[in-house]
Amino acid sequence: MPIITIDGPSGSGKGTVARRVAERLGWHLLDSGALYRLVAYTGQSQGGAPTDEPRFARIAANLDVRFGTDVRGGEQIWLDGREVSRAIRTEQAGEGASQVAAMPSVRAALVDRQLAFATPPGLVADGRDMGTVIFPAAELKIFLTASAEERARRRYKQLKDKGLSANLAALSQEIAERDRRDMNRAVAPLKPADDAVIVDSTSMTIDEVVARVLELTAAAFPAK
Ligand code: C5P
Secondary structure: OOEEEEEOOOOOOHHHHHHHHHHHHOOEEEEHHHHHHHHHHHHHHHOOOOOOHHHHHHHHHOOOEEEEEOOOOOEEEEEOOEEOOOHHHOHHHHHHHHHHOOOHHHHHHHHHHHHOOOOOOOEEEEEOOHHHHHOOOOOEEEEEEOOHHHHHHHHHHHHHHOOOOOOHHHHHHHHHHHHHHHHHOOOOOOOOOOOOEEEEOOOOOHHHHHHHHHHHHHHHOOOO
Protein backbone atom coordinates (compact mmCIF):
# COMPACT_ATOMS: atom_id res chain seq x y z
CA MET A 1 0.00 0.00 0.00
CA PRO A 2 1.74 3.19 -1.14
CA ILE A 3 1.54 6.00 1.45
CA ILE A 4 2.65 9.63 1.30
CA THR A 5 2.64 11.56 4.58
CA ILE A 6 2.51 15.35 4.63
CA ASP A 7 3.14 16.85 8.05
CA GLY A 8 3.77 20.43 9.09
CA PRO A 9 2.55 23.39 11.12
CA SER A 10 -0.77 25.26 10.74
CA GLY A 11 -1.00 27.32 7.59
CA SER A 12 1.85 25.59 5.76
CA GLY A 13 -0.55 24.67 2.95
CA LYS A 14 -0.62 20.96 3.82
CA GLY A 15 -4.37 20.60 3.55
CA THR A 16 -4.66 22.04 0.04
CA VAL A 17 -1.52 20.31 -1.19
CA ALA A 18 -2.53 16.91 0.22
CA ARG A 19 -5.98 17.20 -1.37
CA ARG A 20 -4.60 18.14 -4.81
CA VAL A 21 -1.93 15.44 -4.73
CA ALA A 22 -4.50 12.79 -3.71
CA GLU A 23 -6.78 13.94 -6.55
CA ARG A 24 -3.99 13.83 -9.13
CA LEU A 25 -2.95 10.33 -8.07
CA GLY A 26 -6.51 9.07 -7.53
CA TRP A 27 -5.56 8.04 -3.98
CA HIS A 28 -7.47 8.37 -0.70
CA LEU A 29 -6.98 11.38 1.54
CA LEU A 30 -6.74 11.41 5.33
CA ASP A 31 -7.28 14.85 6.87
CA SER A 32 -6.26 13.87 10.40
CA GLY A 33 -6.56 17.44 11.71
CA ALA A 34 -10.29 17.26 10.97
CA LEU A 35 -10.61 14.39 13.47
CA TYR A 36 -9.10 16.50 16.28
CA ARG A 37 -11.28 19.42 15.22
CA LEU A 38 -14.39 17.18 15.33
CA VAL A 39 -13.53 16.01 18.84
CA ALA A 40 -13.04 19.59 20.04
CA TYR A 41 -16.13 20.84 18.23
CA THR A 42 -18.31 18.10 19.74
CA GLY A 43 -16.97 18.85 23.21
CA GLN A 44 -17.49 22.59 22.73
CA SER A 45 -21.08 22.03 21.53
CA GLN A 46 -21.84 19.87 24.56
CA GLY A 47 -20.38 22.39 26.99
CA GLY A 48 -18.36 21.16 29.98
CA ALA A 49 -14.75 21.54 31.05
CA PRO A 50 -12.22 21.95 28.19
CA THR A 51 -9.69 20.01 30.29
CA ASP A 52 -11.80 16.88 30.98
CA GLU A 53 -9.61 14.31 29.19
CA PRO A 54 -11.80 11.21 29.82
CA ARG A 55 -14.76 13.05 28.32
CA PHE A 56 -12.82 13.96 25.16
CA ALA A 57 -11.44 10.42 24.88
CA ARG A 58 -15.01 9.08 24.93
CA ILE A 59 -16.02 11.59 22.26
CA ALA A 60 -13.02 10.52 20.13
CA ALA A 61 -13.86 6.83 20.49
CA ASN A 62 -17.49 7.38 19.50
CA LEU A 63 -17.20 9.91 16.65
CA ASP A 64 -19.80 9.17 13.98
CA VAL A 65 -18.06 10.84 11.06
CA ARG A 66 -18.21 10.49 7.29
CA PHE A 67 -15.85 12.16 4.82
CA GLY A 68 -16.88 13.01 1.28
CA THR A 69 -16.18 15.36 -1.61
CA ASP A 70 -18.46 18.02 -3.07
CA VAL A 71 -18.92 18.58 -6.82
CA ARG A 72 -15.98 21.01 -6.92
CA GLY A 73 -13.63 18.57 -5.20
CA GLY A 74 -13.90 20.33 -1.82
CA GLU A 75 -14.02 18.46 1.47
CA GLN A 76 -17.36 17.52 3.01
CA ILE A 77 -17.60 16.21 6.54
CA TRP A 78 -20.69 14.87 8.24
CA LEU A 79 -20.89 14.46 11.99
CA ASP A 80 -23.89 12.48 13.25
CA GLY A 81 -25.37 12.97 9.77
CA ARG A 82 -25.00 16.76 9.86
CA GLU A 83 -22.69 18.71 7.52
CA VAL A 84 -20.01 20.41 9.64
CA SER A 85 -17.26 21.12 7.06
CA ARG A 86 -17.37 24.87 7.68
CA ALA A 87 -18.23 24.73 11.37
CA ILE A 88 -15.00 22.91 12.25
CA ARG A 89 -12.79 25.39 10.32
CA THR A 90 -13.20 28.23 12.80
CA GLU A 91 -10.21 29.34 14.88
CA GLN A 92 -12.16 28.30 17.97
CA ALA A 93 -12.36 24.69 16.73
CA GLY A 94 -8.68 24.83 15.66
CA GLU A 95 -7.59 26.10 19.04
CA GLY A 96 -9.73 23.47 20.78
CA ALA A 97 -8.29 20.80 18.48
CA SER A 98 -4.77 21.73 19.47
CA GLN A 99 -5.75 21.38 23.15
CA VAL A 100 -7.44 17.97 22.84
CA ALA A 101 -4.59 16.81 20.57
CA ALA A 102 -2.24 17.07 23.56
CA MET A 103 -4.32 14.47 25.47
CA PRO A 104 -2.72 10.99 25.09
CA SER A 105 -6.01 9.08 25.44
CA VAL A 106 -7.63 11.18 22.72
CA ARG A 107 -4.73 10.45 20.35
CA ALA A 108 -4.88 6.75 21.20
CA ALA A 109 -8.63 6.63 20.54
CA LEU A 110 -8.09 7.99 17.00
CA VAL A 111 -5.27 5.66 15.87
CA ASP A 112 -7.31 2.78 14.36
CA ARG A 113 -9.63 5.18 12.59
CA GLN A 114 -6.61 6.77 10.88
CA LEU A 115 -4.97 3.44 9.98
CA ALA A 116 -8.23 2.36 8.31
CA PHE A 117 -7.74 5.04 5.63
CA ALA A 118 -4.80 3.08 4.20
CA THR A 119 -6.60 1.17 1.45
CA PRO A 120 -5.69 0.65 -2.23
CA PRO A 121 -4.78 2.27 -4.51
CA GLY A 122 -2.89 4.51 -2.04
CA LEU A 123 -3.12 7.16 0.66
CA VAL A 124 -2.05 10.75 1.14
CA ALA A 125 -2.13 11.48 4.90
CA ASP A 126 -2.09 15.06 6.17
CA GLY A 127 -1.34 16.00 9.78
CA ARG A 128 1.35 16.50 12.41
CA ASP A 129 2.41 12.93 13.26
CA MET A 130 1.58 11.04 10.06
CA GLY A 131 5.22 10.20 9.25
CA THR A 132 6.46 9.91 12.82
CA VAL A 133 3.71 7.93 14.60
CA ILE A 134 0.74 6.80 12.47
CA PHE A 135 2.48 5.67 9.25
CA PRO A 136 6.18 5.37 10.16
CA ALA A 137 6.75 2.97 7.23
CA ALA A 138 5.41 5.38 4.57
CA GLU A 139 7.64 5.42 1.48
CA LEU A 140 7.47 9.19 1.04
CA LYS A 141 7.38 11.60 3.97
CA ILE A 142 7.14 15.32 3.45
CA PHE A 143 7.47 18.02 6.08
CA LEU A 144 5.88 21.15 4.67
CA THR A 145 6.68 24.40 6.39
CA ALA A 146 6.66 28.19 5.86
CA SER A 147 7.58 31.24 7.93
CA ALA A 148 5.15 32.13 10.75
CA GLU A 149 4.30 35.50 9.09
CA GLU A 150 3.47 33.87 5.77
CA ARG A 151 1.34 31.20 7.48
CA ALA A 152 -0.65 33.84 9.36
CA ARG A 153 -1.26 35.73 6.08
CA ARG A 154 -2.46 32.55 4.36
CA ARG A 155 -4.76 31.66 7.25
CA TYR A 156 -6.22 35.16 7.14
CA LYS A 157 -6.95 34.89 3.42
CA GLN A 158 -8.40 31.38 3.78
CA LEU A 159 -10.83 32.48 6.50
CA LYS A 160 -11.85 35.62 4.59
CA ASP A 161 -12.41 33.59 1.41
CA LYS A 162 -14.73 31.32 3.38
CA GLY A 163 -16.67 34.34 4.60
CA LEU A 164 -15.46 33.86 8.18
CA SER A 165 -14.23 36.77 10.29
CA ALA A 166 -10.48 37.13 10.91
CA ASN A 167 -7.92 39.47 12.44
CA LEU A 168 -4.31 39.21 11.23
CA ALA A 169 -2.60 40.22 14.49
CA ALA A 170 -4.74 37.83 16.52
CA LEU A 171 -4.10 35.04 13.97
CA SER A 172 -0.31 35.54 14.20
CA GLN A 173 -0.50 35.16 17.95
CA GLU A 174 -2.73 32.11 17.75
CA ILE A 175 -0.43 30.47 15.21
CA ALA A 176 2.60 31.08 17.44
CA GLU A 177 0.72 29.63 20.41
CA ARG A 178 -0.48 26.61 18.40
CA ASP A 179 3.07 25.95 17.09
CA ARG A 180 4.41 26.10 20.62
CA ARG A 181 1.79 23.67 21.93
CA ASP A 182 2.07 21.27 18.97
CA MET A 183 5.89 21.15 19.09
CA ASN A 184 6.26 20.85 22.85
CA ARG A 185 3.61 18.31 23.82
CA ALA A 186 4.77 15.02 25.32
CA VAL A 187 2.92 12.72 22.87
CA ALA A 188 3.45 12.83 19.11
CA PRO A 189 4.91 16.36 18.98
CA LEU A 190 5.08 18.16 15.65
CA LYS A 191 8.51 17.42 14.17
CA PRO A 192 9.87 16.09 10.87
CA ALA A 193 10.45 12.33 10.69
CA ASP A 194 14.17 11.51 10.39
CA ASP A 195 13.61 10.45 6.78
CA ALA A 196 11.28 13.33 5.81
CA VAL A 197 11.96 15.66 2.89
CA ILE A 198 11.63 19.25 4.15
CA VAL A 199 9.79 21.56 1.75
CA ASP A 200 9.78 25.26 2.69
CA SER A 201 6.83 26.85 0.91
CA THR A 202 7.36 30.44 2.15
CA SER A 203 8.02 31.76 -1.34
CA MET A 204 6.31 29.01 -3.35
CA THR A 205 2.81 29.00 -4.82
CA ILE A 206 0.47 26.10 -4.09
CA ASP A 207 0.92 24.91 -7.70
CA GLU A 208 4.70 24.87 -7.24
CA VAL A 209 4.42 22.88 -4.01
CA VAL A 210 2.04 20.37 -5.64
CA ALA A 211 4.45 20.00 -8.58
CA ARG A 212 7.36 19.42 -6.18
CA VAL A 213 5.43 16.76 -4.23
CA LEU A 214 4.42 15.01 -7.48
CA GLU A 215 8.09 15.06 -8.55
CA LEU A 216 9.09 13.46 -5.24
CA THR A 217 6.22 10.96 -5.67
CA ALA A 218 7.45 9.94 -9.11
CA ALA A 219 10.91 9.32 -7.64
CA ALA A 220 9.57 7.40 -4.61
CA PHE A 221 7.09 5.25 -6.60
CA PRO A 222 8.66 4.81 -10.05
CA ALA A 223 5.76 2.63 -11.29
CA LYS A 224 2.99 5.21 -10.57
O1 C5P B 1 -4.38 20.70 10.57
P1 C5P B 1 -5.41 21.35 11.45
O2 C5P B 1 -5.21 22.81 11.66
O3 C5P B 1 -6.80 21.01 11.02
O4 C5P B 1 -5.21 20.64 12.87
C1 C5P B 1 -5.82 21.14 14.03
C2 C5P B 1 -4.99 20.73 15.25
O5 C5P B 1 -5.07 19.32 15.43
C3 C5P B 1 -3.50 21.04 15.17
O6 C5P B 1 -3.17 22.32 15.68
C4 C5P B 1 -2.87 19.95 16.01
O7 C5P B 1 -2.79 20.35 17.36
C5 C5P B 1 -3.84 18.81 15.92
N1 C5P B 1 -3.36 17.71 15.09
C6 C5P B 1 -2.54 16.78 15.65
N2 C5P B 1 -2.14 15.69 14.93
C7 C5P B 1 -2.53 15.55 13.65
C8 C5P B 1 -3.36 16.52 13.04
C9 C5P B 1 -3.75 17.61 13.78
O8 C5P B 1 -2.16 16.90 16.80
N3 C5P B 1 -2.14 14.46 12.99
